[in-house]
Amino acid sequence: MRLTVIGCGDAFGSGGRFQTCFMIEGSTRKILLDCGASTPVALKLRNVDFNTIDGIVLSHLHGDHFGALPFLLLESQFHLQRTRPLTVVGPPGTRERVTAAMEVFFPRSSKNVWRFPFEVGEITPGIPDEVLGFSIKTAEVIHHSGAPSTAVRLTEGGKTLAYSGDTEWTDALLPVADGADLFIMECYDYSRSMPGHTSFATLKDKRASLKPKLIMVTHMNPTMLARQDEARAAGFIVAEDGLVLEI
Ligand SMILES: [Zn+2]
Numbered sequence: 001m002r003l004t005v006i007g008c009g010d011a012f013g014s015g016g017r018f019q020t021c022f023m024i025e026g027s028t029r030k031i032l033l034d035c036g037a038s039t040p041v042a043l044k045l046r047n048v049d050f051n052t053i054d055g056i057v058l059s060h061l062h063g064d065h066f067g068a069l070p071f072l073l074l075e076s077q078f079h080l081q082r083t084r085p086l087t088v089v090g091p092p093g094t095r096e097r098v099t100a101a102m103e104v105f106f107p108r109s110s111k112n113v114w115r116f117p118f119e120v121g122e123i124t125p126g127i128p129d130e131v132l133g134f135s136i137k138t139a140e141v142i143h144h145s146g147a148p149s150t151a152v153r154l155t156e157g158g159k160t161l162a163y164s165g166d167t168e169w170t171d172a173l174l175p176v177a178d179g180a181d182l183f184i185m186e187c188y189d190y191s192r193s194m195p196g197h198t199s200f201a202t203l204k205d206k207r208a209s210l211k212p213k214l215i216m217v218t219h220m221n222p223t224m225l226a227r228q229d230e231a232r233a234a235g236f237i238v239a240e241d242g243l244v245l246e247i
Contacts, residue, residue, distance in 0.1 A: 021034055035067075039068035056069070059091075086116055139151045141170050162177045173185075181214070184218055
């Protein structure tokens with residue numbers, strides 16, 4: 001399994017980083033884990049042809065995690081001449097929210113007859129599922145997004161990548177991260193406790209309870225970006241746009 005960080009920024013592009021999007025290449029399929037609004041630009045910057053992407057897995061339904069969908073769908077329809085099927089999965093409520101986003105940005109676009117097979121699925125937290133050859137299990141976390149926000153655990157080819165999504169600290173993350181080859185953990189602020197997000201101070205405090213092989217911190221605001229070296233010195237991988245990791 002290979003991870004490419006397409007975007008690891010927060011909602012506001014702090015530090016000039018693109019909004020969240022992780023590209024995961026399994027043995028046969030390639031997917032995006034989250035797809036923030038800036039993703040179409042970030043994919044082109046990394047020379048990733050969206051026609052090579054088989055599916056998109058969404059942790060939660062905030063614009064910095066799923067906002068690129070209307071743009072990528074229309075680009076696929078009208079410019080990329082896409083024929084490869086596209087599967088999008090996310091938490092309960094994904095179908096309705098994707099349709100709503102399309103109608104807000106491009107009225108009537110949700111009524112398109114897509115030129116490629118297009119399917120939106122919803123993953124029930126706690127229930128194991130299978131998407132494009134990846135075993136997937138999600139857990140509900142604490143982050144208000146008008147639908148369940150989830151952490152995501154993906155396994156393929158004997159490797160497991162886990163991802164917190166956006167959340168304040170919750171013990172629901174423990175089984176998600178347990179034994180994973182890589183756990184991508186949101187680390188929004190350096191020290192402040194904020195609703196819906198985890199600080200570096202809290203992460204350090206809880207670290208011993210997390211049992212993945214490696215932890216990568218992501219989704220950092222300016223206070224945390226300024227202290228990245230501290231995270232590196234403490235043994236965390238620090239996400240950067242363009243980083244590639246063989247898992
Ligand atoms: Zn976010």
